[in-house]
Amino acid sequence: METNIQTPGDAAGGLLRELHVKVPADRVAQAIDERLRSMAHRAKIPGFRPGKAPFKVIQQQYGPGARVDAVSELVQRTFPEAVMKTGARPAGQPNISIIAEQPGQDLEYTATFEVYPEVQLSGLDTLEIEQPVVEVTEADVDRLIENLRKGRRSLAPAGRAAAPGDVVKVDFDGRLDGETFAGGQGKDVEIELGTGQFLPDLESGIAGHAVDETFEVPVSFPEDYRAEALRGKVAQFSVTVKEVQAVTLPELDDAEFLKAHSVESPDALRAKAREALENERGKAIQRRQKAQVMEQLATRNPLEVPKALVESEIPQLRQQAAGRMNMQNVPPEKLAEMLPAQLFQGAAARKVQLGLLLGEVVKLKQIKLDDARVEAALDSLAADFEQPDQVKAYYLTKPEMMTGLRAMVLEDQVVDALLSEARRTETPMSLEQLLNPKPAA
Template identity: 60%
Template sequence: MEVKVEASSGLRREMRVVVPAERVSKAVDERLKRFASRAKLPGFRPGKAPFKVIQQQYGESARLDAISDIVNQTYPEAVNQAGVNPAGAPKIDITAEKSGEALEYVAHFEVYPEISLNPLSQLKIERPVVEVGEADVERLVQNLRKARRTLETKTGPAAKGDVATLDFLGTLEGEAFQGGEGKDVTIELGSSQFLPDLENGIVGHAAGEQFSVDVAFPEDYRAENLKGKTAQFAVTLKEVKEPVLPAIDEAFLKLHSVEEGAGEAGLRAKCRTALEKERDKGVRNQLKGQVLEQLLAANPVEIPQALIAQEIPRLREEAVSRMNMANVPKDKHAELLPDALFEQQAQKRVALGLLIGEVIKTQKVQLDTSRVDQALEEMAADYEQPEQVKAYYRSRPEMLQGLRAMVLEDQVVDTLISGVTPTDKTLSLDELLNPQRPAQG
């Protein structure tokens, strides 16, 4: 078999393959014999028709099937013979396939790029240093209480944190506008569910009052006719309820699985442990993010388009899952979430995958199975039935494989950090866990 590879452009390759006529003829004959063994032709018993009759009846079909088989068989042989590493499936063009002659075809594909990593010691890492303080514990305790709050009718003026029920009608220069009317709308004041001017304008008013509030729309508001405008809202405040937090009593402690007799101190200890666990996870995630971003920035890599095309559907399905689009027909996903939305993310993910693979190869990183077990233990500990969760993962190879990939990636990060001295950076717990949240003034 003759094999010749030519570079067309970048990572694209054209591999020309010539399969000897003898191999083609043999494959066609084998196909015809299969037809002969089960053929039912008029005047002949099943499987007893003369071979010449079989050739006349099924020759063309056998030849086409044989060519398909030969291409499927010889493509991996040719790749191995040529010593190339294709990225993605090839596009095959048959260029010669006459009966009795050699079969010729061209396989078009991309190859994986050759990667030479820059020195990994050049990474500059900031390690978050975060103390879990009493204020953090208190905030979590109060959040647990708020999650089980009750609402009681309030006769006095509304305050931030209260829940108001109201009707409103917005006008702009005396004219009502689309989307500016609401009936029996419920707002938690201070929660930023609505524009700040509207929520703030309700504070200080009591149920039964009717009043007007000027509401300024931001310059980047989604409705073009309201951008940067100030509208007047006529408000009828129907009801105000104030939240009442539950006492930290035995019933409340039991709901949060605090040991009997441990009291509020036991709840606070449990909250501290949970926050420290989140802190440790947040520190790992920040370190990992820094390392991978710098690995990517320090090692530009040419990316095969075939791999990007494979990654985009996976990203789309992840987005579908996050956006709760289970009821949307699958054939509509690409229309609602086109490829262009995921192009940049796919490029980054593929590039990182290639670089991580190179680190694994050059640094001889091997999966630590004990870390896989530890990761599964930590994940299962967040559920009420941890043993069932572990059994569920172990019974599903694809989920266990995902966990192994995550652990191996963490090992790569550890390898990259091992040659670097990080600089400590003090952060609050909120700054660590909510880096995108604006600083409170």
């Protein structure tokens, strides 16, 4: 078998390869002969008992179909052989084109495919990482407990005009220069006054009005509002109040409230809240440092990535986006139309790039998967559920889920190895700054 691999002329320097393969005619003939003989044992031809027809009759009856099948099988069998001879590393499935396959002649075909890029790591010894230094304060604990109380709140008709802290139900109709605009209308919309759910002018304009009142509120849109047509504009909203409900929070020593959080006293609740915040602090610091490592690794090691691998990542990213948007039940075809592939090209390319770079770090530093860390990661994941043992058992019966968990643990081991050599700068910050960082301008 002859092989020849080259980079197509219009893809010089890229990852595309064209492999030319020539399979000797005698091997083709042998493959066709073997297929015909296997068919002869079960062939049913008029005038002959099953399996007793002369081979020449079998050739006449089934020869063309046997040739098509044999050629297809030869291509599938010889492509891996040919690739191995060239030493290429295909990324994705090849595109096969038959050049010649006439009786008595060699079989010739080309296989066009992308290859994995050559990875030469650099900059691993110069990583600079910001190390957050964060204290969990009593004020942080107070905020969490207040949020827990709000989560168990009760609502009752206020019997008065709306005030900050109330939950109101309203209809509204916004107009700009007398014309309606997208997003400016709503019916039975619930607003908790004072929480910043809606524009400040609208919330403050509702305060002081009672059920069944209809009134006008001028609302100013900020200069950086998401809808460009409304930026810096003032719209008139007609608002009708339909309900005003006062919010009552449970007392800290309320038995049902404490029971809901599996504690018996306010002090025990504070201790549990502090522990939860400290755990979240640790996870957030780990996430932030991992993000820094990944960003610097990618920036210092630009890499052309195979388009086939990028395309294979897009369906998973689309499904993750659908989950965040509560679109899990949308049919795949419709989902692909609503969330087209180009939305995920950049993220998919970055994911492939980082996967290739991390794989190279694993080889360079000879990192082995730590089974104890896999077990600990499974315990941590299951602990977030009411029946952790059942969750663990479920994971252990799902090979694909355990494969994903092991990949995550190995990735964390790579990050830890890189962090151990990085230069760290301690940066004091509040817990709020750590958990809710402001996006870069």
